[in-house]
Amino acid sequence: MTTVVMKFGGTSVANVERIRNVAQHVKREVDAGNRVAVVVSAMAGTTNQLVGWVRETSLLHDAREYDAIVASGENITAGLLAIALQSIGIQARSWQGWQIPVLTDSAHGAARIIDIPGEKLRERLDSGEVAVVTGFQGIEPNRNRVATLGRGGSDTSAVALAVALRADLCDIYTDVDGVYTTDPRVVPKARRLSRISYEEMLEMASLGSKVLQTRSVELAMVHRMRTRVLSSFTPPDEIPAAHPDTWHEIGTIVCDEDEIVEQQVVSGIAFSRDEAKITLRKIADRPGVAAAIFGPLADANINVDMIVQNLSTDGKNTDMTFTVLQSDLVRSLEVVKSAARDIGHFDVESSGDVVKVSVIGIGMRSHAGVAARMFTALAEKGINIQAISTSEIKISVLIDRAYSELAVRTLHSLYGLDAE
Incomplete structure (x- = not known):
């Protein structure tokens, strides 16, 4: 029974x-x-x-x-x-x-x-x-x-x-x-x-x-x-x-x-259109700045996903890009702008015209080159990657919303997931 x-x-x-x-x-x-x-x-x-x-x-x-x-x-x-x-x-x-x-x-x-x-x-x-x-x-x-x-x-x-x-x-x-x-x-x-x-x-x-x-x-x-x-x-x-x-x-x-006998390298392609990107430019490059930005976001129960930081050529300032849920964009901008009181002036840009596309598979643990193939395939389609995040079994990229379906179809075929 x-x-x-x-x-x-x-x-x-x-x-x-x-x-x-x-x-x-x-x-x-x-x-x-x-x-x-x-x-x-x-x-x-x-x-x-x-x-x-x-x-x-x-x-x-x-x-x-x-x-x-x-x-x-x-x-x-x-x-x-x-x-x-x-x-x-x-x-x-x-x-x-x-x-x-x-x-x-x-x-x-x-x-x-x-x-x-x-x-x-x-x-x-x-x-x-x-x-x-x-x-x-x-x-x-x-x-x-x-x-x-x-x-x-x-x-x-x-x-x-x-x-x-x-x-x-x-x-x-x-x-x-x-x-x-x-x-x-x-x-x-x-x-x-x-x-x-x-x-x-x-x-x-x-x-x-x-x-x-x-x-x-x-x-x-x-x-x-x-x-x-x-x-x-x-x-x-x-x-x-x-x-x-x-x-x-x-x-x-x-x-x-x-329990899964035949494990593919990639099992699925997921995508989320409920994404927004925030870019902070000309932030002072010193200890504590990241905490002053992401601490208040956490206190406001705003989940931050992808984070990319680039040091400027003068070595004094940095640019920082991160993503939040589109529904949290307005609150996030308010929190970020209030942080300027503690860390000094910086420029803020935002966009809701982005999508996150992810490649997922437990087989990625034991196979090299999954990311390289992904990036190459997207480049060949003229799709620019704005941010990247990874874990042991997934790779996520942030791209322009206009290319979301093209990217998903391209990656689905690339990893042999199309039904015969």
Whole structure:
């Protein structure tokens, strides 16, 4: 008997008809004799509507009341799915975060899960009951208040619940049928990966891939929870029930790299258009200047990614370029300009007309020349690189937004990722 956690996102439960379709996916697992827990998001558009009502009521609002309101969307979905399951003869019960309980810290709106005592749910699963659990929400125990995990938090809820239940598999159902080598809308020859390592998936999630939420991948990697991405729009009877012999037959398994027999040098190409570049010119070249700039940015919770520093020819000044999220550009400029009071005058330039393109693959650890091939291929297409950042398994470049699709297609072909 396999224990499986099934997570369904907002598009998968967008209306009653789709909720009935989800019930058929759950029925397939129950009929196979598996223990099943289901994690659900709010119906598509519901959370946005709830957030809009909060902001319409007051732009300045209590974070605890905000969480109480926006968490209600998942309550509706869980109740509807439980009723849909009961209507087809399946024993099911809905569970809200506080009932389990999903214990979180006190950072309302962006809470982190501290613990999920799983004994109560395991007993229900052992008795044959399907637990339908609200994603995105938990309870902050100090004040006994509902706390939400931030947008996309249902993925994290599902993986955390799978860990607590000691599940064999966590299935994330979405509107795509797996993880692709890149966005198929940009590269029609992109192909679905049958397996991808936790490390690669984490890089892809943080570098622009929207398939899985970054925190959920981090959690899966820490606990080595095997996670599968598949589509809820695939007919339920075309997906085998969860079993070690059939896990690889459909979707994409996110797993330990030891489980991937044939490792390519590069597994995927990710890109992010939500990037902005800030350049500081004629900064005094002396100790403490970088700290005076990036310290206040960190204090403002602004994440800085790529950093390039060039010393001027006179040896007295330096130019510094770095990237932030486009949504943080205005705040970043305000913080940077205020730093001039401490380090002296410098010129500031900014641009939101950039894109970050990344090459990702665990095979890069043991293969030389991956970066050189990347830079050469982009140069041959007339694409100028404005900044570079690297890790053990990825290389990211910042380029002009106009060349984003050309760069992705070029690199996808360069590393042999096109489907035959």
